[in-house]
Amino acid sequence: MPNNAIAVSRRVMFGFRSITLVSHATSEKFCDVTTHCWSLPYTWAIMAFASVRSSTLLGVQGKEVDVEIHVGMGLPGFTIVGQPDEACRESRDRVRAALLSCDLPWPNRRITVNLATSVHERKGGAGLDVAIAIGLLIVQDVLPNEVAERFAFIAELGLDGTLRPVAGVVPLVAAINDRSVVVAQECECEARIAARNEVVCAQTLAHLVKCLMGEAQWTPAQRRTVMDAAPPSADMKDVRGQAAARQALEIAAAGAHHLLLVGPPGAGKSMLAQRMSSILPPLSNEEAVATTIIHSAAQSPLPPTGIITVPPFRAPHHSTSLVAMVGGGASTMRPGEISLATNGVLFLDELGEFAPTVLDALRQPLEDGVVRLARAKSSVTMPAKFLLVAATNPCPCGEGMPGVCVCDDSAKKRYLRRFSGPLLDRFDLRVAVSRPHVDELLTDTPAESSQVIATRVLRVRQIAMLRSGCLNSALSADLLDEFAPLTTEAAALLRYHLERGRLSGRGYHRIRRVARTIADLMSVSDHNNLQIDESHVATALALRVGVHPQLNGDKL
């Protein structure tokens, strides 16, 4: 060896302790480590610091992290500081195994890794592995320091040195501002969705080093066949009968109004709700990226194209916990079901079976479109702009029809007490669904298909966006006066219901918003006449029935 002499002297200078320490280990390891020590260039002792860019996840947002690596004198060891979580702390073992597997040098010194961000929050995830490994190689002068300035690294390391994909790669890559990003090959597609710069990928750590040195080619981008999003299998043409519920679904989709379906078991509530996403227009580009970021952050599977283009449909079971519904949990603040349903539909079947705390937690996101989670160590804001569709039985026996229902009034009241009034008030449309008649079930003529309805829905949404810049359900009270003035008859009808105490103040505005959507759906050509007339209000009222039994069924 040409540098034998230097190596020997260096061993005398620094190597004493390390040799005694590793002598406890197996002879194989001993040999391995010492071999690398011997082959190290001399300069590494001078360049003992490196900083490599990566990112970590908090909620649905990536945050840039500078992985600072210092190798110096002292007892050989590996410490990660800067509030790492458990997965992060384990990366020292992965990084060491990967370096050794790839025949790359491991510095047998005191190694300190600091995760530096602008905020003092807990950093999680295994995505920092490669950044640490690259940092160690820069410190040891295997790689030039410029590498750290040109690239950011987001991937996990396998013990054999392969680069593995990490959860939330979309927001993680989106957080990197000013340099190219290295990711694992499997998640390249997703990584490109929100990337601001070049995205490259390598297969193993050894391959990555060669690529960075310019000695090998980056793994070429996989050309995945970009298929059109498969049309949803559930189609409205399969729905027999249910005239009122169909209309309600269309109105809900067109104006983004929350919908409650009330009906006996077997009436088709769930079936109707599952077809909701088939009549919603496809996501716009910004919506698609935003939705994909959330789904990536929550590690939920993405479509083959990597980007979500159809509105998501989330139907959590009624045993769902509060944290699973609104988000939070781990230190990374995983997005909950309401965030995953953003730009899509959140369907709560058997609304009455959900825990009351879970249901009441929906109230603030329903109003604001975001959920703000605060914990002792961190607080995040995650999007939660969803269309809520819920289904429930009208009473414990499930029948509900006066004369058939066997529940007495107090049992009904007890059952309906499960959903709070404020939550019920937020449903713009509350429709009673009954079992379809036999003739309707057996009819051959298919009903209107989802595609036809979706075009109408899209048209109304476009009209609303052009007119007021928001969907009809988001119209504020003063915008309502401007864009949905009432005729005298319509105002009289609303007054009648207000005076009877059947409408709250909130309900009054909600009825007007629904009436606006109904008017938009009904008017074929004339969009200049903004007047809401009696028929629109009457329809809105007919589609918003009181859920609580009215006991004053009499003029007395």
Next chain:
Amino acid sequence: MNQEYLLAAALSAVPRLGTRRLGAMLGVQTPSHAIEMLGGEAPSQPDIELMDAKLAKGSMSVTYIGAVDYPEILLNDVARPAVLFYRGDLQVLQQRRVGIVGTRSATAAGRYMASHLAYDLSEQGVAVVSGLARGVDAWAHKGVLLALDRESVSASESHCGQPIAVVASGLDMTYPKENADLWKFVAESGLLLTESPPGTMPEAFRFPLRNRILAALCELVVVIESHAKGGSMITVEEAQRRDITVMAVPGSPRSLSSAGTNLLLQQGCAPVVDATDVMVALGLDNRRNHPQVFDSRRTPSVQDQALIAHMRGEAVTLDQLLMRTSTDLVQTALALGRLESEGWVVNNAGWWEVLGMSCE
């Protein structure tokens, strides 16, 4: 209070002394003799004083089988109650009496029928007997309440029929709680009675016992709505045991709430469509009366009447209505809105029902 009455009240509270045994004793001797006969079982002096206090507190009156004011109609009954606690005036029982009974989970149409029938009967001087339960019972007495209100003269000058209620619990144990106002109304303007001593809880077995007194007090029982089994059918059985006429209001064959009444009609019981049917059955001449049906509701248009025709008989959802009428949602919604504000139809948690029998 007369000492004998107080002793009878105290006797009725003795445990293991049933109404039949007590009735047999009081039928032949005075309460003071009965107490002597009972010996060790007899109520102690503190018990009697406690009963006195309770009666005074609840302003309740007492009568017993041997007493002069014991109601004559109950005296020859097969299962006459030994002791009765009451508030109000026993003279109310001198009026013509019709029982209105039915299910607790009545439809809006059933509630409407109960209150309107009671209103019309009361207006023509017939007392309405009921059990003050939820549903039909309560609405029957609400009808009487309205009739008395409309007349706006003091109870003594009124020629309206007065309310009579037979309850299962003690008179100081209002059950159900939401009918507290009705209890008060019945006690003040009619007669509220029970065989249970004060402080008795509304236990389940007391309701069938209450129904026998209710049936015994009526000249005629009208069943508004009833399931195939239930309290109303027990009342009907008790009435039939006593040869009291039972009449029933017909309902949709698909409505479970009318299963009992339809069964009665099938068995040959006379149908009731309005108060006239009941008046005729009572043998009261009402030919001189002008048609008493005053409906403040505006007559619906021809189209709206057609819509009502589709809703006849049973509750329908908007879905079903759209299918039956094959009109579009907007027109139907408008029509329903009009009919609802006029009081022709009512929406109950998504189900539409027609109120009132006819709209010719």
